[in-house]
Every structure is written in C-alpha cells, then in structure tokens.
Amino acid sequence: MKKNLHQRGAQAPLVGSKATVKIDKLAVGGAGVARHEGLVVFVPLAAPDDELLVEFTLVKKNFSEARILEIIKPGPARRTPPCPVALVCGGCNWQQISEEEQRRQKEQIVLETIQKFNRGLEFEYLPIQASPRSLRYRNRIQPKYANGRFGFFARNSHEIVAIEDCPITETALTDKFSEVKQWLQSQKKSGLQKLEMYISEDDSVRYGLISEEDDGVGFSQVNRFQNVDLIRTALDWASGEEYRHIWDLYSGAGNFTFPFAERWTSAPITGVELNPKLVKRGQAKSRDSRIQFVESDVESFLKKTKPQSQDLVILDPPRAGASEYIMQALLEARPKKIIYISCHPVSLARDLQWFFKKAQELNIKASLRRVQAFEMFPQTDHVETVVELRVDS
Numbered sequence: 001m002k003k004n005l006h007q008r009g010a011q012a013p014l015v016g017s018k019a020t021v022k023i024d025k026l027a028v029g030g031a032g033v034a035r036h037e038g039l040v041v042f043v044p045l046a047a048p049d050d051e052l053l054v055e056f057t058l059v060k061k062n063f064s065e066a067r068i069l070e071i072i073k074p075g076p077a078r079r080t081p082p083c084p085v086a087l088v089c090g091g092c093n094w095q096q097i098s099e100e101e102q103r104r105q106k107e108q109i110v111l112e113t114i115q116k117f118n119r120g121l122e123f124e125y126l127p128i129q130a131s132p133r134s135l136r137y138r139n140r141i142q143p144k145y146a147n148g149r150f151g152f153f154a155r156n157s158h159e160i161v162a163i164e165d166c167p168i169t170e171t172a173l174t175d176k177f178s179e180v181k182q183w184l185q186s187q188k189k190s191g192l193q194k195l196e197m198y199i200s201e202d203d204s205v206r207y208g209l210i211s212e213e214d215d216g217v218g219f220s221q222v223n224r225f226q227n228v229d230l231i232r233t234a235l236d237w238a239s240g241e242e243y244r245h246i247w248d249l250y251s252g253a254g255n256f257t258f259p260f261a262e263r264w265t266s267a268p269i270t271g272v273e274l275n276p277k278l279v280k281r282g283q284a285k286s287r288d289s290r291i292q293f294v295e296s297d298v299e300s301f302l303k304k305t306k307p308q309s310q311d312l313v314i315l316d317p318p319r320a321g322a323s324e325y326i327m328q329a330l331l332e333a334r335p336k337k338i339i340y341i342s343c344h345p346v347s348l349a350r351d352l353q354w355f356f357k358k359a360q361e362l363n364i365k366a367s368l369r370r371v372q373a374f375e376m377f378p379q380t381d382h383v384e385t386v387v388e389l390r391v392d393s
C-alpha cells in the first residue's frame with residue numbers, strides 16, 4: 001500500500017541530493033507528483049509518466065520538492081512548449097504538456113479533490129469542457145518593466161523575462177507591445193513599473209501603470225471565448241424553474257447578472273461585490289430597475305439579508321473560496337438552487353464539505369447534482385469548475 005509518510009527506516013534525502021523518479025500525475029498547483037522511497041516528491045515543470053533525474057530542493061517530513069536536472073525518458077504527453085520562454089517565465093507552468101493531457105489532468109484533479117474532502121458524496125461528473133482557444137485567449141495581462149526590459153516575472157523570482165510576444169495573449173494586446181515599450185521609455189521612470197493591458201468591452205486596447213493604490217480595472221474573465229460557454233452552462237443548469245429572486249454573490253461587474261436578468265425576465269436580481277469599481281461599472285451598465293448591485297463583502301451581506309426557498313443563488317468567489325459561514329447560511333436558507341462557479345478546486349471542495357456537514361447536522365436533504373470542469377486557462381494548471389447544488393425545502 002502506498003503511504004504518504006516516508007517509509008519507516010528509509011533515510012530522508014538531503015537537499016541537493018539526486019534521485020531518479022517517475023511522475024505519476026500532476027497535482028493542484030501544477031507540479032508533477034512522484035514517489036522516492038515512499039516520500040512524495042513534487043516536481044515543477046514535469047509531465048505525466050516522465051522519467052527524470054531530479055535534485056531535491058526541499059525536504060519535509062511528509063513531502064519533498066525537487067527540480068529537474070535531466071529528462072531521462074519523456075512521458076508520452078511531453079512536448080516542446082509553444083512559447084520560447086515557457087520554462088523560465090512565471091506565467092505558464094504546463095506548456096510542456098499536450099493540451100489534451102492538460103485537460104485530462106484537470107478533470108482528474110477536480111474529481112479527486114472533491115472526493116478527498118467529501119467521501120461518499122455522489123454526483124454526476126461531466127467531461128471537462130475544452131476552451132475554443134488554447135493560445136491567444138488572454139484579454140488582460142499584467143506585464144512588468146524595469147531597466148529597458150519588458151516582460152513577466154520569471155518563475156519564483158522578480159527578475160523580468162524579456163518578451164517580444166506572449167502566445168497565450170490575444171494579438172490585439174501583443175501587437176501593442178512595442179508601442180507600450182516606447183511609452184514606458186518616454187516616461188523615464190526608474191525602478192520596477194507594473195502595468196495592466198486589457199481589451200475593454202468596446203474592443204479597444206487600454207493600458208496603464210498599476211500600483212498599491214490603483215490596482216487596475218479589477219476582475220474580469222480573461223478568456224472571453226470560453227466565458228460564453230461558462231455563462232451558457234450556468235444558465236442551462238439554472239433553467240426549468242422560476243425564481244422569486246436571483247442573488248449573484250461575488251458578481252464582479254455583472255458577467256452573470258445581466259445574462260440571468262435577460263433569461264428570467266420577472267425576478268429581481270441583486271449582484272453583491274466588494275470592489276467599488278466593479279459595482280460602479282455594473283450600475284452604469286444596468287438599464288433595468290430589477291437589477292441592483294450592492295457594494296459589500298458577501299459574508300456581511302448574508303448576515304443581514306437571507307435568500308429564501310424560492311430563490312436562485314449564483315456563487316462565484318475568488319480563489320480563496322467562500323467561507324464556512326456563507327456555505328452554512330446558504331444551506332439554512334434552502335434556496336431552490338445554488339450554481340457555484342469556482343476557480344480553485346481545493347476551496348471548492350472545502351466549501352462543499354462545510355455545506356454537507358451542516359446539512360447532516362440539521363438533517364436537511366441536500367445534493368450535489370452535477371459538476372463540470374472548464375478549461376478557462378490553457379497552458380496553466382488553473383481550472384474553473386461549475387457545480388449545481390440543491391436543497392430540499
């Protein structure tokens with residue numbers, strides 16, 4: 001039987017020592033997972049089934065980390081990355097893996113993570129939804145500039161990897177790189193400059209410096225091609241019911257709010273969002289008094305306002321997920337449906353655990369009706385997941 005702990009009696013490897021390992025699979029966070037004398041080894045930039053000569057960079061009681069010194073035998077899905085700086089740039093960590101295998105690994109990671117936190121929980125697991133584009137999909141990026149170098153931070157470093165292009169970014173943005181570099185040079189500012197470049201809703205390209213005080217435009221879905229399918233899925237999974245009220249928690253500027261208001265034409269819809277810039281943008285776009293945006297932290301909002309049993313809740317939190325309070329408050333409110341859109345499998349699995357733990361405590365029948373992973377961020381380990389939750393009223 002495989003054990004997480006280092007085999008009893010086996011000598012722990014020293015940092016700097018070498019070993020040959022075979023990668024079993026990829027983990028949340030993107031590293032390859034191997035075992036060396038029973039000890040789990042995480043190897044960044046690996047591909048499944050790679051046989052590697054590695055050097056240990058960190059050794060703990062239950063796991064270790066190592067870097068690749070030599071690829072002894074590449075796994076079948078290993079490929080030459082499409083981007084020439086992929087192995088040093090901190091932006092993408094899965095370019096060395098075929099896109100089909102990236103999707104297979106994400107599908108597996110989401111399933112295993114939900115199951116690990118929720119033993120015995122049954123649900124329909126749909127095949128991962130591929131992205132219409134695997135390259136040239138990003139419409140918002142945050143490049144850096146210092147001492148004439150324009151690019152992204154190197155992996156685990158604040159060194160800038162100079163770039164002429166970025167193959168995951170839409171050409172409308174990459175075509176502007178030389179203009180942006182000239183603009184930066186003309187500013188004659190010293191030290192590190194952080195920028196944001198994005199394609200705005202009217203399709204024009206915007207760019208500017210960002211700082212601690214001004215952190216840019218705020219959240220928007222970076223893959224607009226796949227966002228269409230994400231919205232369609234959320235709408236389809238909520239369909240077949242009428243709702244008294246729709247609550248779009250973590251609404252941003254209304255990515256889900258507006259399509260839901262269009263599909264359910266009589267229910268009032270409230271977006272709850274912390275970032276005032278996004279609230280203002282949502283409010284400015286709204287032409288219908290049924291649609292409201294409230295500037296608030298979701299947990300504080302739910303302490304004052306409770307959804308009811310005839311309502312729909314859309315929940316799209318940041319990577320940290322929702323919270324124990326939010327999941328339990330939603331369970332107790334017993335809305336007709338909850339559509340949870342997640343950008344981190346671990347926080348999703350933990351939130352589900354809180355939800356079903358409370359359901360058990362209160363003897364309320366709740367179910368995880370279906371789950372589907374979405375490829376929103378090809379060439380990276382990041383994955384989006386949509387789930388449908390139901391509570392018996």
Ligand SMILES: C[S@@+](CC[C@H](N)C(=O)[O-])C[C@H]1O[C@@H](n2cnc3c(N)ncnc32)[C@H](O)[C@@H]1O
Binds near residue numbers: 252
């Ligand atoms: C994953 S984004 C989703 C936004 C939107 N649903 C969309 O699809 O564009 C999460 C959003 O939650 C907001 N947010 C973060 N923490 C929050 C909190 N505690 N309460 C309310 N909103 C929060 C962020 O500003 C961000 O807009």
